[in-house]
Amino acid sequence: MANECIPFYEPGRRITCHATAGVTGKRFVAISANRQSDGNFSVAHATAAGAVFGVAAYDAATGEKLGVLRGSGFVVPVTAGGTIAAGARVEVGSNGQAVTLASGIAVGIAMTGATSGNDAIIALL
Structure with missing residues (x-):
């Protein structure tokens, strides 16, 4: 078939990526460079x-692989960079x-309130 679209990942919600900078788990990440020769996407903090591309599942040093959770439907802990009220829409802050x-761009909804440095439970958009 000509012009057939074959997905790289299906459903593409838990993806192994390559850290192009140190990444801390439970933080938003974004695509940071071209795909690696091994097929993994390159990410760093958003x-x-x-x-955002998703949320880092755990810490990774530069050059290491990490899991990224992405897509609407995931409800995940994300480190708060300030006080967030339950029900508030959230965007990416520093780091x-x-x-x-x-x-900014709405990337989720806070399911619980949180204070800076603590986990906010976020429903990803």
Whole structure:
């Protein structure tokens, strides 16, 4: 068949990635470079107010592999970068942390309230 679209990952919600910088688990990550020669996508902490690829499942040093949880339907703990109220929409703050939506891209909804440095339970959008 010509022009057949064959998914790289299905359903593509738990993906092994390559850290291009140190990554802390329970923080938002974004694509940071081209795909690696082994087929893994390259990620680093997402930038403040930016788009996300998913949430790091655990810590990884530069050059290590890590699991990334992604997609609507996941409810995961994400480290809060400030006080977040239950029910608030969240965006990415500094170092991939979750903060209350201000002017960035909504990436989730807080299912619980949280204070800075603690886990916020986030339903990913």
